[in-house]
Amino acid sequence: MPGKTGVAPPTPSTATDSSFVLLFNGMPGPALLIDSQTQLIIDANPAFIEATQYERQQLLGQPAGDFPLWGHPRRWRAMMRSQQRHNSLHDQPIELLRRDGGLLSYQVSIVKLNQQLLLCLQPRSSSNASDQALKDSRSRLKMALEAGQMGIWDWQIATDALHCSARSAELHGFQSDDWDGCASHFLQHVVAEDRQAIRRAFIAICRGREPRYRLTYRVTVNKRQRWLQATATLHLNQQGRPARMIGTLVDITDQRRNQNALVESEAKFAILFQNAPDPYCLLHNQRVIEVNQSFARTFGYSALDLIGRQPEEIGLWSSHSAHRSLQQAARGERELHGFTETFSTNNGHLLLCEVGSTRIRINHQQCVLFSFRDITARTQAESALRASEDKFARAFKGSPDSISISELKTGRQLEVNDGFCRLTGYSSEEAIGRTVDELGIWIDANERDDLIRTMEEKGGVYGREMRIRTRHGKEILVSISAQPLTLDGLDCMLLTARDISEQKRIEARVKHLAYHDALTNLPNRLLLSDRLSQLNALHQRHGLRGALLFFDLDHFKHINDSLGHSCGDAVLQEVTRRLLCRVRAEDTVARLGGDEFVVLLSGFTSNGAALAQEVERAARELLDAISAPMQIEGHALQLSASIGIALIPDHGDSAEDLLKRADIALYRVKERGRDGIAFFEQSMQVAASERLAIESELRRAISKGQFCLYYQPQFDYRSQRIEGAESLLRWQHPERGLIGPGAFIDVLEQSTLILEAGRQILHQACAFIAELLEAGLITPQFSLSVNISPRQFRHASFVDDVLEAIALHDIPTRCLSLEITEGIVIENINDTIDKMNLLRSHGVHFAIDDFGTGYSSLSYLKQLPVDLLKIDQSFVRDCPHNPNDAEIIRAIIAIATSLHLGLIAEGVETQEQLTFLHQQGCEQFQGYLFGRPMDASQLRSLLQNPPDYAVT
Numbered sequence: 001m002p003g004k005t006g007v008a009p010p011t012p013s014t015a016t017d018s019s020f021v022l023l024f025n026g027m028p029g030p031a032l033l034i035d036s037q038t039q040l041i042i043d044a045n046p047a048f049i050e051a052t053q054y055e056r057q058q059l060l061g062q063p064a065g066d067f068p069l070w071g072h073p074r075r076w077r078a079m080m081r082s083q084q085r086h087n088s089l090h091d092q093p094i095e096l097l098r099r100d101g102g103l104l105s106y107q108v109s110i111v112k113l114n115q116q117l118l119l120c121l122q123p124r125s126s127s128n129a130s131d132q133a134l135k136d137s138r139s140r141l142k143m144a145l146e147a148g149q150m151g152i153w154d155w156q157i158a159t160d161a162l163h164c165s166a167r168s169a170e171l172h173g174f175q176s177d178d179w180d181g182c183a184s185h186f187l188q189h190v191v192a193e194d195r196q197a198i199r200r201a202f203i204a205i206c207r208g209r210e211p212r213y214r215l216t217y218r219v220t221v222n223k224r225q226r227w228l229q230a231t232a233t234l235h236l237n238q239q240g241r242p243a244r245m246i247g248t249l250v251d252i253t254d255q256r257r258n259q260n261a262l263v264e265s266e267a268k269f270a271i272l273f274q275n276a277p278d279p280y281c282l283l284h285n286q287r288v289i290e291v292n293q294s295f296a297r298t299f300g301y302s303a304l305d306l307i308g309r310q311p312e313e314i315g316l317w318s319s320h321s322a323h324r325s326l327q328q329a330a331r332g333e334r335e336l337h338g339f340t341e342t343f344s345t346n347n348g349h350l351l352l353c354e355v356g357s358t359r360i361r362i363n364h365q366q367c368v369l370f371s372f373r374d375i376t377a378r379t380q381a382e383s384a385l386r387a388s389e390d391k392f393a394r395a396f397k398g399s400p401d402s403i404s405i406s407e408l409k410t411g412r413q414l415e416v417n418d419g420f421c422r423l424t425g426y427s428s429e430e431a432i433g434r435t436v437d438e439l440g441i442w443i444d445a446n447e448r449d450d451l452i453r454t455m456e457e458k459g460g461v462y463g464r465e466m467r468i469r470t471r472h473g474k475e476i477l478v479s480i481s482a483q484p485l486t487l488d489g490l491d492c493m494l495l496t497a498r499d500i501s502e503q504k505r506i507e508a509r510v511k512h513l514a515y516h517d518a519l520t521n522l523p524n525r526l527l528l529s530d531r532l533s534q535l536n537a538l539h540q541r542h543g544l545r546g547a548l549l550f551f552d553l554d555h556f557k558h559i560n561d562s563l564g565h566s567c568g569d570a571v572l573q574e575v576t577r578r579l580l581c582r583v584r585a586e587d588t589v590a591r592l593g594g595d596e597f598v599v600l601l602s603g604f605t606s607n608g609a610a611l612a613q614e615v616e617r618a619a620r621e622l623l624d625a626i627s628a629p630m631q632i633e634g635h636a637l638q639l640s641a642s643i644g645i646a647l648i649p650d651h652g653d654s655a656e657d658l659l660k661r662a663d664i665a666l667y668r669v670k671e672r673g674r675d676g677i678a679f680f681e682q683s684m685q686v687a688a689s690e691r692l693a694i695e696s697e698l699r700r701a702i703s704k705g706q707f708c709l710y711y712q713p714q715f716d717y718r719s720q721r722i723e724g725a726e727s728l729l730r731w732q733h734p735e736r737g738l739i740g741p742g743a744f745i746d747v748l749e750q751s752t753l754i755l756e757a758g759r760q761i762l763h764q765a766c767a768f769i770a771e772l773l774e775a776g777l778i779t780p781q782f783s784l785s786v787n788i789s790p791r792q793f794r795h796a797s798f799v800d801d802v803l804e805a806i807a808l809h810d811i812p813t814r815c816l817s818l819e820i821t822e823g824i825v826i827e828n829i830n831d832t833i834d835k836m837n838l839l840r841s842h843g844v845h846f847a848i849d850d851f852g853t854g855y856s857s858l859s860y861l862k863q864l865p866v867d868l869l870k871i872d873q874s875f876v877r878d879c880p881h882n883p884n885d886a887e888i889i890r891a892i893i894a895i896a897t898s899l900h901l902g903l904i905a906e907g908v909e910t911q912e913q914l915t916f917l918h919q920q921g922c923e924q925f926q927g928y929l930f931g932r933p934m935d936a937s938q939l940r941s942l943l944q945n946p947p948d949y950a951v952t
């Protein structure tokens, strides 16, 4: 066929092109294919084999000129040279030399096919014989062509007459058998654009540019497009002009499709391979021929490290138990699917991969494609998910709270835990599958909708309080949390509920306790403040007044200490009851702690003196109520109380101010001997401020060590010597000089400062004893007495403090004598005796100071481990002249004698006093007569050079 497409005809590098092979082998005459450069034989067709009687294998690769094939090798060479000049030769006579030496005459035509030459031989014979032979040969050719579904065509260029075989005609969409007509008509079904290409190819072949012609074009027959491939050889006339073209036609539609698909799929494969997210590795002969980028990245190799090497050499799977399977796959003996194994990367990381292998043909080579999928993270995530699901399941099952999962839309319960069953009373069988409406758990169905709305808006609901109804109709207050959940694509709600009835009750109780006193259930200081604020607002609006009464039960501590705490508590409850009975509903009775009560009276319309009178009357009524006899736990008791009063708003409006002022007034009542009332006055504030100022100065004095001890000698008449001394506290004030204890001892005692000061005093006294002993100024019989304050004595660490001071200064314990007052003893006799006994067991002596001024009860004195009584100086002062004092002294001396106690008289200033006391039986004396309180150095000198007292 004339013409040519833009596509270069495929070159049969070997005779493998299917259509060419068919034609070549089916040709009736001998044909030979040789290399145009080397003239080596590429192929010989069966007719050639038959004619020459050589085996095909004997011919292939042999030099066509030198192999004994030609009767006249010289003519062969000339013919080849001519062919090179003209590109093709036609109908040249040639003798073919058979293997057995016989000569066969042929005409040869030589056609150049790119790098090859096709030699077609036709026997030379007589014309009849040759016509018959031609006929036979044509019919054989036709059969061969038809067997190959191939058509032939013959085109007379000059006349445009075209003869086509039936197959050619059919391929071009004509029905008849053989087809005769003009070529342009025959091409009518060719796609227009390809018709142009056929024309251009024809021009090229006629101009000698293309000796052989092969082109592919499309015809549209019955709306179906087919691909046809035409081959042709140009025949020249005597003048060497193009005269005729003979060729074949074959339908290559399927082949083309496959080719396209193959090209397409190979291109696709390459793209896919390189860009695949999973690692791919291509093996041929068990060696890596390609890896993709993902493989290099995942396993940490470059492609160059891998290509040409075996996976074992790289160490990719050499250490595996699954080694055999992977090798078999690499050899292509089996394919892997979903095979899971751990692989080591270049830097030693282990990756869990899912491996697949498949046999694949690429570029006619059998390869094995390995694909890897790193499932390390996925596996970890899966196991984490499993663990978390497991945890969820366990939490769900084991939670003490109620947990349920319900379908969001319908409220149908999908899952409930034991906590749900406990809370609601429904069994899981009863609950699952039923809607919340059917169960009737929600008291208000709208609440569920509201919960869902909030959950959707905020992503969850936490700690919402609501009431639910149990199976038995009981309503419970619960705290609910809700979260959205998707189960198998279904929108659900995970609901946690906790019964908070008990918690609420406790909260209310805690709240109540925060504002109330646990023992009496009265408002505490906090609620009192609150009430006071409300009261103030009310008073201001209505121009009213009020009063804050600060109560302190007198000597309540004695009740607690002597009758026990339960009795003390009962007394406080009784006092509460009595106060509540006496006040109006709008008044407040509060307890601040201990024995301190506050009564808040409100709604007075009077002011000035009239108000004070009204308040005083109310206060006295309350005092009377308290002082009425009471029977507690079998004890008949009668209390008294002290009341400090602050008026509202005259003395302040805040709880803090009013309490402070009422407390100042209360202090005044106590100063006056308790059991009374006092209104706050500004002058009290001044005194209280002074007290505060002294307190802070004393605090400073303690920290700066401004306290020192003076010592007053104690004279023993029998030995006529100083046998002891009393230590007396002094404050070495930086500005005011030396200050005696009378100015500050009460303030120290009332604050806790006495505790620290007391410890310092004990240490100073013990240190002084040690010093005097060391200096040989005293013997272990010498006694130094130290005053102990009640608060100090009561403190839990008192005994330890004393023993610590003794141990620290390493003094004989009997050198230390502790002076306590009758007041200490009476406060809590049992505690006093215990402490005294303990210290006494270590050798510490005790003296009762100011004896005779207090209770002076023989009954308690008998129980006390006391060594010495000190006759108070108030009796000594006038004893020679005042018969009462003289009598008291005689009584004290009698008590001491009968109880075998030591006796010392203090405040002895005159010889007369001394004589009297001695006559009565007193042997020890302390007073100005023997020496005033003196500092340590003075006492040292006194002991060094004792004066001759010459007392008689």
Ligand SMILES: Nc1nc2c(ncn2[C@@H]2O[C@@H]3COP(=O)(O)O[C@H]4[C@@H](O)[C@H](n5cnc6c(=O)[nH]c(N)nc65)O[C@@H]4COP(=O)(O)O[C@H]3[C@H]2O)c(=O)[nH]1
Residues within 6 Å of the ligand: 712, 727, 728, 729, 740, 741, 742, 745, 761, 786, 787, 788, 789, 849, 850, 873, 906, 907, 908, 909, 926, 927, 928, 929, 933
């Ligand atoms: N008019 C007169 N007075 C004499 C005479 N002989 C001694 N005095 C004074 O009488 C007081 C005796 O001490 P007290 O009865 O224990 O009474 C003491 C004692 O209760 C307390 N006190 C002194 N030192 C301490 C101490 O270290 N601790 C404690 N808790 N209280 C102490 O202070 C009170 C007063 O002590 P001081 O002012 O030192 O007063 C001392 C002393 O200076 C005398 O012949 N005539």
